[in-house]
Amino acid sequence: MxxxxxxxxxxxxxxxxxxxxxxxxxxxxxxxxxxxxxxxxxxxxxxxxxxxxxxxxxxxxxxxxxxxxxxxxxxxxxxxxxxxxxxxPHPLRAPWAEPGGPARSLAWATAELHRLDRPVTGVAQHRTWNLSAIWRLDGPHGSAWLKQVPGFFRHEAAVLRWLATAAPGTGPALLAADDTGRILLDHVPGEDRYAAGDTERAAIAADHHTVQLRAAGDVGALVAAGVPDLRGPGLAAWIRARLAAHDRSAVADLLAGLDDRLDRVRDCGLPDTLVHGDLHPGNVRGDGRRRVVIDWGDAFVGHPAFDILRLTETLDPAAAAPLLDAWAARWRAEVPGSDPERAVDLLRPVAPLRMAAGYAMFLAGIEPSEHPYHAADVPACLSRAAAEAKQVGLPG
CATH class of the missing domain: 3.90.79.10 (Nucleoside Triphosphate Pyrophosphohydrolase)
Structure with a gap:
């Protein structure tokens, strides 16, 4: 194609x-x-x-x-x-989508690299759409990546700063950032692991567990740094607010029972932590020696099960089961008396519901000409949420 x-x-x-x-x-x-x-x-x-x-x-x-x-x-x-x-002009137009916008962002990035004694000899535009603009900046000291994101992803810089201190090497190295959504990242060797098999996904899950354990004791600092707080009732309110303008009939029962469902998730005993929010293998970059999780713009503070559900989402049940069992065993060892399996079952329909709300947030924040990027995603995720609720067969 x-x-x-x-x-x-x-x-x-x-x-x-x-x-x-x-x-x-x-x-x-x-x-x-x-x-x-x-x-x-x-x-x-x-x-x-x-x-x-x-x-x-x-x-x-x-x-x-x-x-x-x-x-x-x-x-x-x-x-x-x-x-x-x-x-x-359109009030929702991204700054990089205006004439002169790319030049301004590249001038900022070039100046930051010059400050770091990394002169720029070449620039290549890689991506542009409503969620990000990305350029590669090359020089004698290697490549760096300029990424510019809308306001609702601005906390990515805060996440990367936290990772650099708490879990070095697990995220891209942040070279510079400003308050407009621009971040400058050092190059990560390797390739995006879209084709990762079950063994590599299991390793990704184990690596990420270590990050989430460290973050569980630091959620207050993460929230204070600007990472969205989607714990318990906050998640329910966030989902309802963003889906208010969409047809929610397919998930009306799920939404009505959402607060009760999240209360039961809390009773399962797992701590809130840093959630990547989109932990599929394509957001992991590796070169055979190490793996780095990229694209933290969807990150939030909330329940750790959302990431293992996303990582196993495209697998058939037989392939997903060992990864979910290993994830549950790790958490049960860390939190004796907890019930990770039940938390996963309760959150299965909530995971696509949260993604539908995320896509609805994108649509509300971008100009109409770019709606085709996401217009079909909200109903698709709502349909998945309804199907998961029916399959799990739990009340609410």
């Missing part, structure tokens, strides 16, 4: 120049723009900064015909197609 790209160009002042002829790139994922930038350079000799998605010919990723807005400092030689495009 590939993408067909129409790139609408603006100049440094934000004035529309027209659209390049459509071209194809093999990478199907809409937020990945490195190939888009490379192809515009290869075909037309243009240095383009991709700002944002303007339109898609399908309701959700991947693939399809996508129209992006890109900024150039020098108008192209190739004739451009006249296009009618809405360029008025």
């Amino acid at each position: 590939s993408r067909t790209i129409t790139l609408v160009l603006v100049d440094d002042a934000g004035a529309s120049l027209g659209a390049l002829p459509p071209f194809d790139v093999p990478e199907p994922w809409w937020q990945q723009v490195e190939m888009v930038v490379d192809e515009a350079r290869r075909r037309h000799g243009l240095d383009v900064a991709v700002l944002r998605l303007l339109a898609a010919d399908r309701r959700e990723p991947p693939g399809g015909h996508l129209t992006y807005l890109g900024q150039v400092s020098t108008p192209p030689v190739v004739p451009l197609e006249p296009v009618a495009v809405e360029l008025v």
Whole structure:
């Protein structure tokens, strides 16, 4: 599956120049723009900064015909197609999606690296969408990554600072951060472990248990640093508030009994701790010698079972069972008298419900042209939550 790209160009002042002829790139994922930038350079000799998605010919990723807005400092030689495009400001537009936004962020990152005696000799745009913009900055002392995120992910820097002290090497090294959502990360060798098998997932779970044990005694500091507090009743209130504008009929009974269900989870005896929030293997990077958990923007303080449920979510029950049993055994050894298995069963329908609320939060915080990234995710997660509640067969 590939993408067909129409790139609408603006100049440094934000004035529309027209659209390049459509071209194809093999990478199907809409937020990945490195190939888009490379192809515009290869075909037309243009240095383009991709700002944002303007339109898609399908309701959700991947693939399809996508129209992006890109900024150039020098108008192209190739004739451009006249296009009618809405360029008025939007209150929910990300700062990196505005003309001049990428340049401002790169100037900040370059200055921070210069301060660290790491001169920059090359820059490559890697990703841009409503949840993050990512660039790679290369130099004689290695590569660094500039990541810029919206306000609801701004606590990622606080998590990385805590990890650097409490669990060194388990997260990316934070080189710099500001209060606008920009973070500068040292390069992590290896590759994202999307294809991790059962053995590697078991090792990821064991590593993460150590982190969560250390965090269990430090939740007050994490919350004080800005990490979202989704413990017990706070989680129920957070979910209901974010799903208020969506059709919740499929999970009405689950929502009605949510406070009681979370009370029963608390009675299982496990401590609240740091939760990654999206602990699938693609958010683990490894090179055969070490594993580093990346992308902590979804992190919160809450129940540790959410992470093992996410890590085993795509496995069939027979493959997931040993990982869940090992997770439960570790917690039972640390908290005698606790009931980790029951906590998992109680939280099975809550996990996709929490994810639905997270996607609803994304939709509420991004401009309408970028809604296709997530519009289908809320109903899909609500359907999963309803199915899990029915399968578990527990009241509420």
